[in-house]
Amino acid sequence: MHPRKIIIDTDPGQDDAVAILLALASPEDVEVLGITCVAGNVPLPLTTKNARIVCELAGRPDMPVYAGCDRPLDRDLVTAEHVHGKTGLDGPSLPDPVMPLAQGHAVDFIIDQLRTYAPGTITLCPLGPLTNIATALQKAPDIAARIAKIVLMGGGYFEGGNITPTAEFNIYVDPQAADIVFKCGAPIVVMPLDVTHKALVTAERNNAFRALGTPAGIAVAQMTDFFERFDKEKYGSNGAPLHDPCVTAYMIRPDLFTGRHINVEIETQSELTMGMTVADWWGVTDRAPNATFMGAIDADGFFTLLTERLARL
Numbered sequence: 001m002h003p004r005k006i007i008i009d010t011d012p013g014q015d016d017a018v019a020i021l022l023a024l025a026s027p028e029d030v031e032v033l034g035i036t037c038v039a040g041n042v043p044l045p046l047t048t049k050n051a052r053i054v055c056e057l058a059g060r061p062d063m064p065v066y067a068g069c070d071r072p073l074d075r076d077l078v079t080a081e082h083v084h085g086k087t088g089l090d091g092p093s094l095p096d097p098v099m100p101l102a103q104g105h106a107v108d109f110i111i112d113q114l115r116t117y118a119p120g121t122i123t124l125c126p127l128g129p130l131t132n133i134a135t136a137l138q139k140a141p142d143i144a145a146r147i148a149k150i151v152l153m154g155g156g157y158f159e160g161g162n163i164t165p166t167a168e169f170n171i172y173v174d175p176q177a178a179d180i181v182f183k184c185g186a187p188i189v190v191m192p193l194d195v196t197h198k199a200l201v202t203a204e205r206n207n208a209f210r211a212l213g214t215p216a217g218i219a220v221a222q223m224t225d226f227f228e229r230f231d232k233e234k235y236g237s238n239g240a241p242l243h244d245p246c247v248t249a250y251m252i253r254p255d256l257f258t259g260r261h262i263n264v265e266i267e268t269q270s271e272l273t274m275g276m277t278v279a280d281w282w283g284v285t286d287r288a289p290n291a292t293f294m295g296a297i298d299a300d301g302f303f304t305l306l307t308e309r310l311a312r313l
């Protein structure tokens with residue numbers, strides 16, 4: 001059944017931007033019903049601005065972009081300017097958006113869309129903290145059974161964490177929201193650091209983006225030029241991990257990824273391990289599986305797909 005209807009929930013962020021561009025370049029695979037923004041990498045006013053910048057870069061000023069939650073459910077907002085720059089989209093110099101924000105709150109848009117379409121029609125694609133998704137589930141518990149799938153970027157097991165030794169940023173920012181989402185009963189696919197750290201934008205791959213010579217290709221290369229410095233310095237890796245595009249790539253080519261259907265629970269009590277995704281990869285507990293947790297990616301296939309689709313914009 002193509003194209004699949006999706007809602008992208010996001011905190012742009014350079015990697016979110018690439019994920020959105022990939023989706024908007026793939027209308028035969030995904031129909032983006034709307035983009036909902038959340039506070040994460042940078043505060044909400046910037047994530048809503050950046051989402052619109054990206055939509056206009058993709059030639060889609062018609063795409064409804066909604067503002068959502070400006071802080072986590074229970075905790076203070078933690079942002080990541082040290083990774084993404086003060087604008088959240090440092091690297092290219094892109095014009096301020098002309099398109100307005102859509103009227104209404106992101107959470108109400110998510111609820112309304114899930115109630116409008118038949119159960120099992122819409123896939124939610126969260127790319128940031130899960131505050132909007134959890135708030136929608138709290139406000140309208142009936143939507144859980146209507147969600148086709150939640151395909152999210154977050155967590156880590158073999159890779160540990162990237163904002164603390166045990167927690168990945170999206171989950172760490174709002175662990176209570178993640179706990180609600182992972183317990184909601186909807187089918188969940190997780191793109192953890194275990195996979196995204198294998199999707200590295202090497203110089204060769206980034207030059208392929210730049211060689212497209214298009215505004216989108218050049219902008220993506222410039223985003224990576226900026227975004228990669230943090231991870232290369234921290235991990236000594238030979239490129240930036242393209243975290244969020246793993247989510248939209250999965251919607252187009254799920255065969256690029258392999259993982260296990262396991263139990264994943266979220267640490268919400270201990271400050272030491274707050275936000276850890278406790279992934280029972282080896283099946284050592286009797287806790288019921290609730291998520292397909294990805295462990296491997298065909299990185300060359302991923303970048304071939306991404307480059308081909310970016311060339312369309």
Ligand code: RIB
Pocket residue numbers: 011013014015016040041127128129153162168169170243244
């Ligand atoms: O830990 C990586 C995740 O946190 C990505 O989604 C990145 O955009 C940030 O939101």
Ligand code: CA
Pocket residue numbers: 010011012013015016040041127128244
């Ligand atoms: Ca993100």
